[in-house]
Amino acid sequence: MTGKQKSTTVKVQQEKAFLRFDVGQRWEHLILFLSATVLMLTGLPQKYREFSWSQDLLSTPERMDMIRQIHHIAAIILALEAIYHLGRIIYQITRRKLPGDLLPTWQDVRDAGHMLQYLLFMRSDKPKFGRYNFEQKVTYWVVFFGFGIMGISGFIIWFPVEFTQFLPGGVVPAAKMAHSTESIVAAVFILIWHIYHVHLERLNLSIFTGRLSETEMREFHTKEYERLVRNEKSVKTNNQES
């Protein structure tokens, strides 16, 4: 880039985009989002069968069966997505390619403490985050284990006779309670925690577009941004040296 060219483009702000989620991850989120929404909507009237609003929705035994079937189909889709997700992780581990950005570290605990101090007006600066901040890690792991519990308990109460061939009978009522309760925990968590962070705090559509702007990177993932810029420089200098 020469100085002359720069002067001609001075009014166009070059916003560099950073790839945050690859196509596969974006599809995964979309499938997760859609199937979980369907599961939640078809699960609620089943959980609250004794209430009249639920009975209005269910209206006939055939419709109740239909809602159950939709729930089961969505469950299979989400289960396949979970298998793909775990398969990809295992593949990456065997190839020593798992990025590990999502694994919880002590830094996350320090960040959370720092954040709490900031929120309580005890500090004026926000913590600087890497590729995934502790809020996003919490989101991932709560969903990971929450949906894990939902999936396991869901299949147990879908096939109780089959599961008790090798598991104690007590798992059936336990799975029923876990499925019923965890669904509310997961729904509350996503509706409050996740929706706030991606819609209200700032509109973050990177899970759909795959990209974050340079400004967003600098502000919300400072450490990651600095690392990438450093890498770019070193690559450049390496290239120049060679």
Place this chain on the structure above:
Amino acid sequence: MTSRNRYHHKIGLIAAGALVLLLSILVTSPASAGKPAQETEKYCLQCHSDPNLKMTLPSGETLSLFISQDVLNHSIHSPLGIECEACHTDITTYPHPAISYQSKRELSRVYYKSCEKCHSANYEKTLDSMHASAATGGNLEAPVCTDCHGSHNVQKPDEPRTLISETCSKCHGQIVDTYKQSVHGMALISEDNKDVPVCTDCHGVHNIQDPRTIQFRVQSPELCAGCHANQDLMAKYGLSADVYSIYKRSWHGVDVSVYKARWPTIWHDSAVCTDCHGIHDIRKTTDPESKVNPKNLLQTCKQCHPTAGPNWADAWTGHNEISLERTPILYYVEVFYSSFTPFVLWVCVIYVILQIVRSIVDRVRRSMP
């Protein structure tokens, strides 16, 4: 017969006729039956006290026309002054009008209608009963009032209480035999227990309904709950009165309650009390022959869950609250969620509120010069 005698006879007949008229007005309510006036009974028994008095009906049956004064005296009606013609309204004099009944059964089915005059409420109830619809369907053996209550020998139907099951056993003998072996029946017979149900407590009295219908099935848990959710009554026998409320929260119970509320005319397979405990053969759960005795429970489950394995019966928590001893897995799940659910909720709410407050304060500060 002298003319004087004839005169007396006439006076007697007129008096009898007047009495009949008077009675037919008075007996319309039992309260009017206060004054004993046995003259007409005496009058009828002049002939009908003959044990050999009988006639042959067109069906070939021999109809005994003998009425024992002793039986009448021990019935509930006669001592109250409710007499022959109160029921035999078509016979007001001698010679009697010719009778048109072909058989004894036809006679019963015509005469029982007299009961309506005094007992109209109960009579009308019988018209909606299973027995009445069986008769409409062509079964003339279906019982009418007199089949259960008797005719000339009407007694209080529930004294002693065992009399009720004896009455039903005239036709439903096998079921009553089974009932007698049940926990309810044994208590009734051996100790004349006043709390256990007899036939009519579950089936109703005059308007007995078909217990095999969908409506009966879907309402049957409430029937059992009538006694088994009664704290005082259950405490007397050391039984839990929570069995019904816990059942209602179970998978079976919720299912049944939805059907009851919305689809009472559609068959459902979810278990009601009787599916597991039995109907007339209900026994104590500790009785080795009970369908829900731990030894037999799996077999009972298999009625609906035929492919269930040996662990299956433990999936049923029984009519018990969650406890560490009985349902440890469920217990730990409940303990976990009783703290995890509020924890997640409060962390989310507090954290997000703090963030909102802080971001608003930041924005206000920035906007200020």
